[in-house]
Amino acid sequence: MNIEKNSVVRFHYTVSEAGQEPIESSDGREPLAIMVGHGNIIPGLEQAMEGKAAGDRFEVDVPAAQAYGERREGMTQRVPKKHFEGQLLQPGMQVVLNTNFGQRAVTIQKVGMTVVDVDLNHPMAGKDLHFAIEILDVREASAEELEHGHVHGEGGHHH
């Protein structure tokens, strides 16, 4: 079947900033499993998958606005160091922080004695990305998966 809204897709990916070395890849790891049309992945990649089928390989350029959004200025926040639970912090490092809005990836800007300045922009915000994708399999989502908005079983949630 071809990928459409509510398809469950398992795929391998490699992502790079346009014209640069790969940032991240699922090579040698478990593939990713997503349900199309539920915001599981960035909009530009979801769009590019539509109509593709198991076994397809393709590459796609996704501009920042269709990926993790543009970088926004003034997104720096000062956070008490105790929130980092003793991690060894260095400027430029990316860490996951528990915030009032749930977990989010932040970039360390400056480390003080008791406080840390972090940039709340997504680490990939403002970046035009290039993806290489290999579709492994495509199936219809179950009623339960549709209700939850995520994939169950292999590559998905187990609960």
Ligand code: ZN
């Ligand atoms: Zn679930």
